[in-house]
Amino acid sequence: MGKLILVRHGESELNIENIFFGHLDPKLTKKGEDQARKTKEIFSTINYKNIYSSPLKRAMETANIINTKNYDINLIDDLKELNFGILEGLTYEEILEKYPEDAIEWKENWKTYNYQTGESVQQLQERCVKFIKTLDFSQGNIVVVCHWGVINCILSYYFSGGLEGYWKFAPNYAGITVIEFMDGYPVLKGINIGDVNGVI
Secondary structure, three states: OEEEEEOOOEEEHHHOOOOOOOOOOOOOHHHHHHHHHHHHHOOOOOOOOOOEEEOOOHHHHHHHOOOOOOOEEEEEEEEOOOOOOOOEEEEEHHHHOOHHHEEEHHHHHOOOOOOOOOHHHHHHHHHHHHHOOOHHHHHOOOEEOOOHHHHHHHHHHHHHHOOOOHOOOOOOOOOOOOEEOOOEEEEEEEEOOOHHHHHH
């Protein structure tokens, strides 16, 4: 049986601006490209049969860089980051000023708070886990390039139940996380593999 190889995208142009965004679509920074190239070095030793990616630029660019086998990359909408709705592109200070009631609701009910014109973290988990469950690992390893929120939803679902562990994992930019399903049971084989700076 193969393993699920999750890769977070490299640093993007908006990651360095301290704003909330999920469906906004910035490109990788030069640093983000370098992070992905370092991950590519690790991928030169990894066998995989399929590669999937969020269709957002920062994920697609990362997937293209690390795709050492030059397979066709399958773009999956369900792998997009959380949609922050009306809060997309705002700083926390701007959110407090423009949408104070939303800020309170979001803090108190972060699992189920449905960002106006967006979605809740619970909905994010439902869509990305639903996709993961469609994957067939019988032929080998499968690579999924996506986002912090998506990876944490997947890890929380399989290792903490529901969303209880959502804030307990820290996938780094272009970091590799590996899950192996042994007799149907998920086993976390590693997180931030190859990123010494991220774990020490």
